[in-house]
Amino acid sequence: MARITKDPETRRKEFIKAARELFMEKGFEQTSVSDITNKVGMSHGAFFYYFKSKNDVMKAVICDILNYWRVFMVDLVANKDMNALEKMHLILSMSIESQNVKHDINEFFKKEGNAVMYQEHRKKSREIISPLMTQIVEQGVKEGTFNVEYPKETVEYVGYILENLGDSLQAAGNSDDYQRKIHALEILLTKVAGLKENELHLID
Amino acid sequence: MARITKDPETRRKEFIKAARELFMEKGFEQTSVSDITNKVGMSHGAFFYYFKSKNDVMKAVICDILNYWRVFMVDLVANKDMNALEKMHLILSMSIESQNVKHDINEFFKKEGNAVMYQEHRKKSREIISPLMTQIVEQGVKEGTFNVEYPKETVEYVGYILENLGDSLQAAGNSDDYQRKIHALEILLTKVAGLKENELHLID
Numbered sequence: 001m002a003r004i005t006k007d008p009e010t011r012r013k014e015f016i017k018a019a020r021e022l023f024m025e026k027g028f029e030q031t032s033v034s035d036i037t038n039k040v041g042m043s044h045g046a047f048f049y050y051f052k053s054k055n056d057v058m059k060a061v062i063c064d065i066l067n068y069w070r071v072f073m074v075d076l077v078a079n080k081d082m083n084a085l086e087k088m089h090l091i092l093s094m095s096i097e098s099q100n101v102k103h104d105i106n107e108f109f110k111k112e113g114n115a116v117m118y119q120e121h122r123k124k125s126r127e128i129i130s131p132l133m134t135q136i137v138e139q140g141v142k143e144g145t146f147n148v149e150y151p152k153e154t155v156e157y158v159g160y161i162l163e164n165l166g167d168s169l170q171a172a173g174n175s176d177d178y179q180r181k182i183h184a185l186e187i188l189l190t191k192v193a194g195l196k197e198n199e200l201h202l203i204d
Numbered sequence: 205m206a207r208i209t210k211d212p213e214t215r216r217k218e219f220i221k222a223a224r225e226l227f228m229e230k231g232f233e234q235t236s237v238s239d240i241t242n243k244v245g246m247s248h249g250a251f252f253y254y255f256k257s258k259n260d261v262m263k264a265v266i267c268d269i270l271n272y273w274r275v276f277m278v279d280l281v282a283n284k285d286m287n288a289l290e291k292m293h294l295i296l297s298m299s300i301e302s303q304n305v306k307h308d309i310n311e312f313f314k315k316e317g318n319a320v321m322y323q324e325h326r327k328k329s330r331e332i333i334s335p336l337m338t339q340i341v342e343q344g345v346k347e348g349t350f351n352v353e354y355p356k357e358t359v360e361y362v363g364y365i366l367e368n369l370g371d372s373l374q375a376a377g378n379s380d381d382y383q384r385k386i387h388a389l390e391i392l393l394t395k396v397a398g399l400k401e402n403e404l405h406l407i408d
Contacts, residue, residue: 110320110323116314119314149387149388149391150384150387150388150391153384153385153388153389154388154391154392156372156385157365157388157389157392160364160365160367160368161361161364161365163364164364168360180354180357181357181360183353183354184353184354184357184358184361185357185361187353187354187358188358188361188396191395191396191398192392192395192396194395
């Protein structure tokens with residue numbers, strides 16, 4: 001019987017999807033190339049046709065996640081059924097929830113040799129996410145719920161906080177520290193966005 | 205005539221001081237070990253007795269700057285003649301003014317191979333500066349000029365902005381962008397610290 005051949009881009013995506021799932025499940029360090037090829041049911045040769053190394057597939061995974069966020073944000077900006085406050089809520093709760101996922105990526109970035117890639121990733125994330133976040137803040141200003149004089153610059157500044165939020169929450173020693181950090185962030189964002197008190201709830 | 209011998213720590217400090225001045229004047233890349241030894245009037249051999257490389261003396265320079273900030277902040281916290289708002293003004297205006305100096309350090313940190321050191325430097329800076337900044341915010345809360353419910357956490361979050369301020373201001377395309385960024389920061393900090401409007405002025 002003839003073997004079913006898939007187009008190269010489909011195969012490449014299968015590897016990326018499998019690697020992403022394994023990195024999240026077992027961690028980057030604990031995942032081997034064999035784990036990835038076994039999961040996809042392909043040979044090592046096929047893997048190395050698409051990727052130079054495990055690092056290389058991690059880069060593709062990160063690119064994939066960034067692309068996911070870009071598509072999500074573009075859709076969210078265009079959404080006519082949600083107000084800016086609802087959009088901001090959604091983004092913030094997703095950011096906080098995704099901290100577990102980001103854990104492995106942060107581990108990866110902190111390794112010697114990956115730090116430059118980390119700077120580049122942050123820069124690229126900012127370039128993609130910031131203009132979209134700015135549009136949501138501008139929507140909120142028009143709707144009268146936000147009071148922000150400099151949306152672009154304010155989004156940039158708040159972005160520096162959100163970039164570090166994952167590491168910061170992970171460093172929280174216990175549940176009390178975690179709750180304090182979340183509550184402090186709620187207050188900070190409420191003030192900076194000029195929202196009414198108790199309008200923003202980051203966790204239930 | 206007998207050569208005047210200095211104790212090793214004094215010599216080491218002379219090298220660090222000369223290197224620091226040269227890095228600021230010419231930039232890290234453009235400074236050679238010979239430039240440093242010429243400035244101090246010492247041999248290459250003496251330089252390599254104290255430092256493994258130009259990178260190594262840069263590390264010492266960075267450590268020196270951090271130590272300068274630590275001593276400055278400890279004195280400022282203990283200063284009974286200044287209120288918290290005056291202290292915060294001083295810190296912020298010094299941070300903004302020091303951006304030219306930090307330029308070379310940022311250049312250095314962005315080079316391949318120095319990125320891990322960069323993460324460590326940021327971590328160390330936070331550990332040293334944050335508790336001292338928190339004390340100043342607490343002073344402001346006691347004095348009734350600041351309104352911050354979670355001083356420690358808020359200082360951490362604002363710290364992430366200030367860490368990136370140098371790069372951000374340098375990326376400002378022109379004087380208008382620069383002014384917008386400064387003004388946006390004034391507004392953000394005014395809101396976050398719960399100050400009265402126009403109480404904070406970052407540039408004249």
